Amino acid sequence: MRFIFKTSYAQDIRLAKHGGHVFWYSLLCLVLIAAPFVAPEYWLAQLTFVLIYAIAGLGLMLLAGFTGQFSLGHAAFLGVGAYTQAVLTGMGWPFFLSLACGAVLSAAVGVVVGLPALRVKGIYLGIATLAFGFIVEEGFARWESVTGGNAGKSVMPPQLFGHALETTEAFYFLCLGLAVVCTLAILNLLRSSTGRAFVAIRDSEISAQSMGIHLAYYKTLSFALSAALAGIAGALYAHKMQFISPDQFNILQSIDLLLMIVIGGLGSVHGAFLGAIFLILMPQLIALGKDFLPEAIGQAPGLQAVIYGAVLITFVLFEPMGLYGRWLKIRTWLQLFPFYRKGMFKRQKSFQKSDRLK
């Protein structure tokens, strides 16, 4: 176990808490920068998807994991970002300008969705966002002049300072850069008063309010930020897919996003990334693995859904803290190595209390 003796306040605020952090994160950066030069194209494309989903995951994590507001319609924000990007770059706008527009528009939609959140909670909010998701999806399908309707819309490669970014590598770096920026922004928020206000709302609205936290403002802000991140992710998604259609932003996509942060580990920034890795890798692993299964099972339709569900169930049952929680345990175990005690991570009996009153 590492003990950190804090000698100054700055130390408490710093992002990397100790030398180990600095070392490991630098290494990670190096690996990510080196990836295009060593990884096969296929895996690089997957990595790009991971980064894109991680950005969306960060947004949803902020909303669900830190502010405690669940959204079952998050794909709508992804869609707003994607369509804005598609339309604007189609008109020849430069990448970053249209990205900013997408994020802002998405945030604006987020504010609108956030409005019911001011009055409803829990399942009601879930259904409100679900409903909103359906309506937005319908909007994409109906507003044919802009979105191309159900026929979908193809997307130009991003234009960066007059150059078209066509290679997988270049686009990967773009995503990597944006992911890093978004992550830093979220980390900064979380260690400052705004982030604390979010967490306070999650834990107890009534005392947050009595601490002077403007519930309506912060909830709306959380929705807006979350939507903006989803919008950015959506824009990148649009470029990566090069073709978007309304049904890519349906309820299943929303559930995927939710699933991602739950499996990653609710309430941790790491979780967004781990969840994204999982979400992208899982279908690939199933696809790779099914060749080794007996024909009757391996080739059966529905196998993927079963595995998907089973993994989700397994996680909720055995690792409610998600991949990140598992990682923390492994790390503690390694650090403590010979002194690890058995019951250490034994789950306490816990008892649910109505969250209708919060």
Add this chain to the structure above:
Amino acid sequence: MSAEVLLEARNLSVRFGGLLAVNDVSFDVRRGEVFTLIGPNGAGKTTVFNLISRIYTPTSGAIDYVGPKGRLALTDQPAHQVAGLGIARTFQNIELFEHASVLHNLLIGRHTQRETGLWADMLFTPRTRAAEIRAREKAEEVIDFLDLQHYRDTLVAGLPYGVRKVVEMARALCTEPQLLLLDEPSSGLNVEETDDMAFWIQDIRDELGITVLMVEHDMSLVSRVSDRVLAMNQGQVLAMGTPHEVQTHSGVVEAYLGTIDDVSNLRRPEGSAAALEVRA
């Protein structure tokens, strides 16, 4: 004691369905005093607190408050502004942020004093950094003041009831209030801890210059620290005055204190106790 009025409630009433929980209550709290509300259970004390912190809106009546920007009608303020006006409170049933550490709870208490907005926070500008450090300094002051050093990094969920009461008070102090509302600060504390609480309340008034409005059932604490006491019963004012005056008021004794003070009558009569003496 200065006679300047900090908070004035006039003819407050609030009705829940058929129940008049607070019925035409008027009182004033003066700057620099400890003002205590007592009364039987269900008298409406907590409801008065909830009216002041704008969780409830009175059916009739008004509350005036002298804030940093002069006198204003508190009843016109939205709930989240109350803290910004310098009114902090604790809750009877403890409402802490369970999944956060004590320090984190206190830092949330600093919310009204925050100096930076969204963008500065997102970029973590030097100003934000400085503000963060200042917030921590202040929180540490409060931690020192209330002897919470030992618990600084513990999650609230794992704290015993008594410590939580103190943490909640600490959080309220972190907002740097003018007026502190304490709902039953000593409930769940033993004599010794209640004793500490008494000292703290006195220090809060004398050293920090914060006016205290509290609800309390422990009469020894009440008489030790209060300057004035208001007794309520069934939503109405029963008596008002110095602790001594109120405690000897016949209505208060009848409804609230009870007449017998000696509790030795609870003891098992000597004879029948014999059956249980096998242990000795």
Add this chain to the structure above:
Amino acid sequence: MNAVLQTAPDAEPVLRLQNIESSYGPIKAIRGVSLQVRRGEIATVLGSNGAGKTTILKTISGIIDPRKGSVHFKGDNITAHDPAAIVRRGLSHVPEGREVFPLLSVRDNLLMGAYTRPDRDAVAKDMETVYGYFPILDERKDQDAGLLSGGQQQMLAISRALMANPELILLDEPSLGLSPRLTKEIFEIVVRINRERGTTILLVEQNANMALNASDYGYVLENGRIVMEDRCAVLREKDDIKEFYLGMKADSVRGERRWKKKKTWR
């Protein structure tokens, strides 16, 4: 103290804890607690904040599974049994912090207290009895329990436990948030139930004065360990108890010099 455990009492105590150790995750809350409560007696556990009193009660009623040690109730080992099963054996627990059913009416809350009892008539009679103890509950019987004031909820929590007509009641700070008058009444009721129905009671209470007067036998808990136990009559006379739990001290001394005297148990 050892002698107590060795001399076999005339009958098996209703409740016996042996060397119980419970923890919350890696934090040990109680370490090797042994105590017993005999039939018909009122026992009390005193201790400062965080000493582990609540943890002991929770361990007894199965809410926390102990790491070590055993709990015997009426001679049967009930260590780490399902809480509901333990209640059905005749043990009822008034938890710290009220824990009412906020969206059920007061009456339904009381009925739930009697969940384990099949005879409706007796339940109805007991309901009248508790309404007699706390008339306010009768007045508010159709109100949602979550809307009661703090003290009213406490009354409800106590009444609800009484509705189970148990053999042993665990009371965790019953006087929490009650007015001075009601505090006295509560203790009178507790004593009455003990005397009239012969219900055994294990009491945890911050109001040591009340507790030591109402109880027969007392334990003092510090940092998860029992540091003293004796008949209450004896405990009441001990200097440490007087100073730390009964608040009887030279006011002038402590009042001016704000240092804390070190506790000198054992």
Add this chain to the structure above:
Amino acid sequence: MQFVQLLVSGIAQGCIYGLIALGFVLIYKATETVSFAQGELMMLGAFAGLVLMQVLGMPFWVAVLASIAAVAAFGVLLERVVIRPILGQPAFSIVMLTIGIGYVLRGAITMIPGFGTETHTLPVPYKDQVMQLGSLVLASEQLVVIGATLLLCAVLYVMFRYTRLGVAMQASSQNQLAAYYMGIPVQRLNGLAWGLAAAVAAIAGLLLAPITFVHANMGFIGLKAFPAAVVGGFGSLPGAIVGGLIIGVIESLSGFYLPEGFKDIAAYIVVLLMLMVKPNGLFGEKLRKKV
């Protein structure tokens, strides 16, 4: 006449939503979680009925009862195996769990060779009969749904309102800890609640089968039942029915009188409007924490 016919069709469709919503409300009242697997349990019920009737050749009524019983048993089993271990965790975990269960059930059904991917019809004795009231027509399938929904609602209402069991279920959903302290067998009641909900789902599946056919994705209709439950107020059984009827009727009318596309999202627009006007639905309790 046109209008009345539309109204009647809307009511019939609304009862279907209401019937499914009943299952949601039931689980919610008893365990305070939202089950996203309800639709899949419904599908399971329909498939069970299908297998019993067509493969095993059971008579209609026997098959119906047997499949309800089987799905109820499956619900109990599900609770025992996957829900109980995490009982007491935040409700959200259980919600995610039910999503997982939904995936598995849907996938597992499709994995059955030559059966799961197909669409089937359930042979019911009252199939294709039409009730004619003047120029109004109502299919017998729909009549049966309406009748069953009302009956089921009444039964469940009485259970939750007046029986000790029902009150205890609500108690354990509101405060598990306290329920344990009262000796309420929380786990057993939970199992019972899941069993009941599964039975309700099975009934819904069997009743729906003649109308929507039996196939692996038939559970998706649950997505329309959510708004129904919310409009009525999630904790209220009569609310579920009323919510279902409102959604059904509005859908039917908007399909006729409004521009294309509105019918499909009418349910969602209604629910959003409702949440703005009455955040807790028509019959939901106004809840506020007292501090």
Add this chain to the structure above:
Amino acid sequence: QAAQGVSKDTLTVGTIQDLSGPLAGFGKQARMGMQLRVDEANEQGGVNGRKLVFKSEDSGYDPKRAVLAAQKLVNQDKIFAMVGHIGTAANVATFPVLFPKNVINFYPLTGAREMFEEPNLRLKYAFSVPYYDQARTATPRLVKEKGAKKVCTIYQDDEFGLEVMRGAEDGLKTIGMELAEKTTYKRGATDFSSQVAKMKAANCDFVVMGTVIRETIGTIGESRKTGFSPTFLGTTASYTDLIHKLGGKAMDGLYATMAVQVPYLDEASQPIRFWANKYKTKFNEDPGVFSVYGYQIMDNFIQGAQRAGANLTADSFIKAMDGMSIQPDMFGSDTLSYTATKRLGTERSRLSQIQDGRWKVVSDYFK
């Protein structure tokens, strides 16, 4: 330079099917149809000595998953061609993955015009007549035949349905008529009462259906119930045996455009019967019309590859395909032929009608 997916003794092809989504039933049939033909070919020694390696992936009808699957097939499994990929959006989404790698999109299972139009025309081969053309040609023909006065349409609210609607609209224009009422539903809908009410209120006597299976049955069922009995015309999307198996008696009279026919196990034609029973023995399932599609797709691919010769590359394959005409098979497919600019095998379809609970071909190919 050797093409990807071609080795000395193997030829790898891939497909992406919906195996868990709304069209799982069809996806599975198509895959098994292809598998049947692959096995036959391999039993006979493969294609020019190369054994066929057949990889299939599941997209769940979700474009995103289709892209991921395509990336795996193209970049990991190195397929030579993508055959019989199901779904319009899914297909379009995978084009950017396929074409830069010179992978041919062969006979996608969708009737969208993107499948045989620029850009990247070189790598596209399509065989299904677009829904647009099906509706455009069949509607006026049947309307005239039936002497219908008012034509309405009910269609699925997506690109598929829209294509049918547009086809019907344009087809009617050629005979100077127009659609009297248009009504839609969302995929997965179960209640069609207001749609039917709308068409009934418009007094339609002819309904073009941009519907798939359950919706076809639902609409016709609701119509029969409310006493609304126009002529119903569907497309290949509703040409499956499920319609009459599920819908029963009420479905009699429904017309649909089609090409290859449903392989009934007790079919009069001996080769089809033989084929159907072989399929049934192998997969223990009755074949459907999608099994035939799958079989036909793989068969035509093999024909092309065979003809391309030993040196198989995308170019040689394209050259071979463009130079030949594929003759009708036992299921009654039309003659298919391709050129450098025409990448749709045929524009012709024919009509079939349900009579006594069974599809009967009732017309020749027309266009």
